[in-house]
Amino acid sequence: MKNTKIFCLGLILALVSACGPSEKTKQLMQDAKTSFGILPEKMPGSEKDTPAKIALGEKLYFEKRLSINDSQSCSSCHGTLGKTAGVDNLPTSPGALGKNGDRNSPTSLNAGFHFVQFWDGRAADLKAQAKGPILNPVEMAMPSEAAVEKKLSEIAEYVDLFAKAFPDQDKKITYDNLAEAIAAFERTLITRDRFDEFQAGNHRALTSEEQKGLETFLSAGCIQCHNGPLLGGNSFRKLGQVHPYENTTDVGRSAVSKNDAEKYFFKVPSLRNIALTAPYFHDGKVATLPEAVKKMAYLQLGKELSSEEVDSIVSFLKALSDKNRSN
Structure with a gap:
């Protein structure tokens, strides 16, 4: 009888654990909502x-x-x-x-x-x-x-x-x-992905690997530019903040603003559906997503990411693909 009670208690604890997110996951969900937020149902206008x-x-x-x-x-x-x-x-x-x-x-x-x-x-x-x-x-x-x-x-x-x-x-x-x-x-071209489901409270919407990728994305400092519901699309930033970008023929924002202080500034792209929109950068010279992640970390943050860190971030970025368009 005693063994049966112990078994039942263990089963209940296992079920409870399986039903709800861990404290670590809860914190990650909160961090995501603070840094990003769910994409609105409708566009302005x-x-x-x-x-x-x-x-x-x-x-x-x-x-x-x-x-x-x-x-x-x-x-x-x-x-x-x-x-x-x-x-x-x-x-x-x-x-x-x-x-x-x-x-x-x-x-x-x-x-x-x-x-x-x-x-x-x-x-x-x-x-x-x-x-x-x-x-x-x-x-x-x-x-x-x-x-x-x-x-x-x-x-x-x-x-x-x-x-x-x-x-x-x-x-x-x-x-x-x-x-x-x-x-x-x-204005009808709004996408829906698993990341929004995760932010809305479904802790199973992202796999453990994708959640780890989100952690790496946050800790690496990617959110300095890629923040808000679009994970970007809300600011201009200089391409080559720490290390200069090799293509300097396009001066970016300064050609419009006539302000030399905005030379090589471009709108930060949204990372929604980023895994589906290769090649990358304003000139399309970066062919793959892992290459883009590694290069951006170096150019913008001055960081040399390891292969494991790059792969981790890429796994998260793939979760930003529209559910109707991702494979």
């Missing part, structure tokens, strides 16, 4: 988005006729279908006329949560961003806003879609409305 506006924006996002030779759409560089994570996975992207841009195409997923758009922050929001590539001579190469409006006005389907999306406006097909519609669609 989405309260004004109507189903008609979103539907128009989605069609425009995939519309190749917005380019000079009907060969290029927003989706060409920022694919969102299937497991594609808002990028084309190229170092730099070819435009409608065959010339490549100078920078790596950032993901369009969760983009509306960023504090500014583009690597150099030259657009304040999604609407301002949407106006750029269509008229950029290297990207979609349309000659003017008027040319875009004329082209769309000659397509019956768009006449109808713009009328539904902007019923109260006299002139419905405008470049401004086009950008507003694309932005409305992009």
